[in-house]
Amino acid sequence: MKTPVRIGLIGAGARLRGVVKRLLERGNGQIVATGLYDPDPLSQEAARKNFGAEIFATEDELLASDADWIFIGSLNCHHADQAIAAMRAGKNVFCEKPLATTFEDCLRVRQVEKETGRTFSFGLVLRYSPFYQRIHTLVREGAIGRLVSFEFNETLDFNHGGYIFGNWRRDRSLAGTHILEKCCHDLDLANWITGELPVRVASFGGRDIFVESNQELAKKIGPSPDDASPAYEAWPDPHRVSPFSPGATIFDNQVAILQYTGGIRGTFHTNCSTALLERRFFLCGTEGTLRGNAYTGQIEHQRIGWNTPVSVFDTKSAGSHGGGDPVMAAGLVQTLLEGAPPLATSLDGLHACVVAFGLDASADNGQMTDLQPYWDAISRSDSTSPT
Numbered sequence: 001m002k003t004p005v006r007i008g009l010i011g012a013g014a015r016l017r018g019v020v021k022r023l024l025e026r027g028n029g030q031i032v033a034t035g036l037y038d039p040d041p042l043s044q045e046a047a048r049k050n051f052g053a054e055i056f057a058t059e060d061e062l063l064a065s066d067a068d069w070i071f072i073g074s075l076n077c078h079h080a081d082q083a084i085a086a087m088r089a090g091k092n093v094f095c096e097k098p099l100a101t102t103f104e105d106c107l108r109v110r111q112v113e114k115e116t117g118r119t120f121s122f123g124l125v126l127r128y129s130p131f132y133q134r135i136h137t138l139v140r141e142g143a144i145g146r147l148v149s150f151e152f153n154e155t156l157d158f159n160h161g162g163y164i165f166g167n168w169r170r171d172r173s174l175a176g177t178h179i180l181e182k183c184c185h186d187l188d189l190a191n192w193i194t195g196e197l198p199v200r201v202a203s204f205g206g207r208d209i210f211v212e213s214n215q216e217l218a219k220k221i222g223p224s225p226d227d228a229s230p231a232y233e234a235w236p237d238p239h240r241v242s243p244f245s246p247g248a249t250i251f252d253n254q255v256a257i258l259q260y261t262g263g264i265r266g267t268f269h270t271n272c273s274t275a276l277l278e279r280r281f282f283l284c285g286t287e288g289t290l291r292g293n294a295y296t297g298q299i300e301h302q303r304i305g306w307n308t309p310v311s312v313f314d315t316k317s318a319g320s321h322g323g324g325d326p327v328m329a330a331g332l333v334q335t336l337l338e339g340a341p342p343l344a345t346s347l348d349g350l351h352a353c354v355v356a357f358g359l360d361a362s363a364d365n366g367q368m369t370d371l372q373p374y375w376d377a378i379s380r381s382d383s384t385s386p387t
C-alpha cells in the first residue's frame with residue numbers, strides 16, 4: 001500500500017474546506033489532510049470537525065511539517081506570499097483564485113514556480129465545468145464558424161451581493177477589486193473560449209446599491225420567509241457587518257468592453273444585486289450563434305441560414321459553477337496521485353488577473369487600458385532564467 005499524499009491547508013475558510021472535503025472523499029484514503037494554519041478559531045474548529053488535521057500556530061510551522069502539498073484558501077492579498085513560501089519549502093501548491101492582487105505579485109509567483117520546479121494547480125473551477133467545457137468544444141469544432149463578437153456577464157443574487165459586501169471582500173486592500181476577486185473566472189473563460197488575450201480594454205464601475213442610503217431596501221423586502229434572515233444577509237457568515245455600512249471600497253456594478261488580439265470584441269457586465277441570475281455567454285460567429293447560462297446549464301445553438309433548427313444541449317450542470325466542483329476534485333486526485341498536469345495553471349490565473357487589472361485601471365482613470373505592456377512584461381519575465 002502506497003503512503004498517502006499529505007496535504008496542509010492555509011486559510012481553512014468556507015471555500016477550501018469544501019474543496020478539501022470533496023478531494024478527500026474522492027481520494028479514497030490515498031489523500032489525507034495532515035495540518036492547517038488559519039488565525040480564525042471558528043475556521044479551525046469547522047476544519048477540525050471535517051478532517052481532524054493538526055492545527056499549527058503559525059504558517060512557518062505548517063510549512064516545516066511533512067505535508068507534500070499546501071492548499072491555499074486565505075484572503076486574496078496573502079495568496080502570493082503564501083504560495084511562494086510553500087514552494088520554497090519544497091511543497092506543491094493548490095491556490096484559490098485570484099492568483100494575487102498586484103501584477104508584481106503574480107510575476108513573483110511565476111518566477112518562484114519556475115525556480116523551484118514545484119507543481120502549481122490553480123482554482124479556476126469553471127474550466128472544469130461540463131457546461132463551459134461544452135461551449136469551449138463547440139466553438140473549437142466550428143459550430144459558429146469564426147467567433148466575431150460576444151457578450152458575457154455575471155449577475156448575482158441580492159443575498160450573494162450582501163455576503164460580498166458584508167465580509168472582507170468589501171475591502172479592496174484585502175480582496176482586490178470585485179472584478180478581480182469574483183469575475184476573474186469569467187475573464188479567464190473569455191480568454192480560454194476565444195483562444196486569444198485582450199489587447200485593449202475599458203470599463204465603467206461604481207457602488208450604487210450597497211451604500212448607507214439604501215438601508216431601507218432590506219426593510220422593503222422584509223425577512224426571509226424560510227428562516228427570518230434579514231434581506232441581503234441570508235448567506236451564513238459568522239463575522240458579517242451590514243452590507244450597507246460605510247467603508248466598502250469595491251464596485252457593486254461594472255460594465256466593460258474588450259478587444260482581443262485577433263480582432264474579436266466582447267462586452268462584460270456584472271451586478272451584485274439582481275433577481276434574475278445569469279452567468280451567460282452569448283457568442284456570435286460567422287456561421288452561427290451560441291447562448292448558454294451556467295445557472296440553467298443549457299446551451300442553445302443555431303447555424304445561420306433559412307429555418308435552421310435550434311439545438312438545445314442540457315449539460316445537466318446548473319449552478320454558478322456549472323458543475324465544476326466535483327470534476328475539479330476528480331482532476332486534483334489525478335494530479336496529486338498520478339502527477340497529471342493541472343487543467344488550470346498559474347499562467348491562466350495571471351492572464352485573468354491582467355485583464356481585471358486593466359479594466360480596473362480604466363474605471364479608475366477614465367482611460368482605455370493598453371494591455372500589450374503587460375503581455376510583453378510577462379514574456380520578458382517568463383524568458384528570464386530562474387535566479
Ligand SMILES: NC(=O)c1ccc[n+]([C@@H]2O[C@H](COP(=O)([O-])OP(=O)(O)OC[C@H]3O[C@@H](n4cnc5c(N)ncnc54)[C@H](O)[C@@H]3O)[C@@H](O)[C@H]2O)c1
Nearest residue numbers: 010011012013014015016038040043073074075076096097
Ligand atoms: N474558486 C471559487 O469558485 C471560489 C469560491 C469562493 C472563494 N474562493 C476563494 O477562496 C478564498 C477564500 O474564500 P472563502 O469564501 O473561503 O472566504 P472565508 O472568509 O470563508 O475564508 C477565508 C479564511 O482565510 C483565513 N485567513 C485570514 N487571514 C489569513 C492568513 N493570513 N493566513 C491564513 N488564513 C487566513 C480566515 O480566517 C478564513 O478562515 C478566496 O481567495 C476566494 O477568492 C474561490
